[in-house]
Amino acid sequence: MKSNQNFEIKFIGEPTYKSPLRLSKTKGDGVFNFINEEERLILNTSVSGFEQCIRDNKKPLSLEKAGPREKIYFDIKTTKAAIVTCGGLCPGINNVIQGLVMGLHYFYGVSEVIGIRYGYEGLNPKTKHEFVTLTPEKVKNIHEFGGTILGSSRGAQDVVEMVNTLEKNEINILFTIGGDGTLKGAYELTKEIEKRNLECVVVGIPKTIDNDIDLIDKSFGFETAFDVATPIIRDAHNEAVGAYNGISIVKLMGRDSGFIAASAALSMPVVNFVLVPEMEFELRGEKGFLSALKERLDSRNHIVIVVAEGAGQHLFDTDESNKTDASGNILHKDIGLLLKDKINEFFQEHDIPTTIKYIDPSYIIRSAPANANDRIFCNRLAHLAVHGAMNGKTGFVIGIVNNSFVHIPIAEVINKRKKIDLEGEFWYSVCESTGQLSLM
Structure with a gap:
């Protein structure tokens, strides 16, 4: 069978020195073992993936x-x-x-x-x-x-x-x-x-x-990130319910992928909306985000929004030239402040009083132990x-x-970045937790 991709690791030369580690060479003797160089793990562990390799006469990618x-x-x-x-x-x-x-x-x-x-x-x-x-x-x-x-x-x-x-x-x-x-x-x-x-x-x-x-x-660091974000979201919820028509917006890190925002919302299920870079949404219109906020506010009188820093970049003026940081990453515009301004403007148009709190704990989170x-x-x-x-x-x-x-x-x-699958079980769980499937 032919291999369908090369995942081989390079050596700079033949290993010839005996390892100083006192490990066993064999399996099943109750002690730690050296790893055999031929020991590999299949990447796609599904039966359908394995059967496809057989049909294509290729070895499973390992x-x-x-x-x-x-x-x-x-x-x-x-x-x-x-x-x-x-x-x-x-x-x-x-x-x-x-x-x-x-x-x-x-x-x-x-x-x-x-x-x-x-x-x-x-x-x-x-x-x-x-x-x-x-x-x-x-x-x-x-x-x-x-x-x-x-x-x-x-x-x-x-x-x-x-x-x-x-x-x-x-x-x-x-x-x-x-x-x-x-x-x-x-x-x-x-x-x-x-x-x-x-x-x-x-x-x-x-x-x-x-x-x-x-x-x-x-x-x-990813798990710590949404772990530290979780009590911040709890406090944002306290702020929201502490005022009539209180709205809390928490902006979390996530330049191109919204895993922190989505995971934090799942771990603290008081969030009503999660916005991530992988999704596009409109502010205005019958099915727009602002209409969904109004519906939520009419029924519960408070809202908690968690937004990843890279979300909603399509809402900004696209004529502006994209600036980059020293690493070449596009410097995203502040979606949190934009949401705060647009939400405030929208509810003023409808003569609905609101109290909006905007929280950006990004540097606290990334600097945490x-x-x-x-x-x-x-x-x-x-x-x-x-x-x-x-x-x-x-x-x-x-x-x-x-x-x-x-x-x-x-x-x-380094070929591409991992992103949330918006048709996958993880994102569906987020939408079920927030209830935003029925609102957006």
Whole structure:
């Protein structure tokens, strides 16, 4: 059978050193085991998908299982690793840093781990950001804090200059913690390193609070994000019911995907409307959003609206040129303020008194420390990234797919962003919880 896609992970060379981990080589003996290199997990687990592969005479698309290997590529006595964090802040970055340092030190005895300051800027010698030495002692308490101890930045840097820095400092492993832009940078670094035939691997750990990395089930920090948003929505509901015709608007992060807004609304079922980038809606008209708000206000005298930052961009003047941030992302206009103004204007036209509260907790949420589940998740991602790197694998991200940890080529996750399926069960559950199916 032919394979219908190439999800193979590259090595920089044949692993020849015996792993220092004391694991079993066989199954079923009640202890932890090394992962066999041939062990793979099917991506599409449905029977219909498998039967289609048989009809097409193709192997089911599969992913390499993550975990420790019996052989490693790097000599632990001379290995030097580096960690860089890029893009916007997100709960759990410090937990990943801690997990990487602890895993390198205690699993493999790698004693030299450096932190690159302020994202990819730190690999550009022109910025003069000094490296920091990362030890277990230095990172032992950083899981208690949000943000990143290394600092971060947005924007591309010269790939040649960055690889020059890696080569000059004899770095063998580079862990990149970041989202779509960071992973695209990691992919370019991998290609330049391969071209020079350097003894260096690049590993990506997907970080996006929006949970919009393609293929993977979830990214770290996402669960904490809607966990922190939930009590804020509760308080917004208290504000709404505390006034006659009270309206609360909560804007949450979600540039292109509305997973935070939708998940937060499901976890705190006092929300009446959720607006996400994946959907289009009109303000005016019989079936418009404002008419639905009026119907709700007539029956219950209060409304809670949760809106993702990227929703409703079609409502703004399209003649304006789209500006971008340093990472190349389109700078969205403030849908929360637009909704507040349009809602206020609409109800004034109908001579209906309202009290409108607008809440934007985005920077509070993204700077929060990770919750318990995310802490566990971050540590597992970090440890498995270490195992893959020490095995000599490069150009991959560590992620969870179908509830299993796997290696995915970076090239496969940067082609598009994951979005909510508006015809799927998840979005239907959101609409059932809010009641907006009958109103819109």
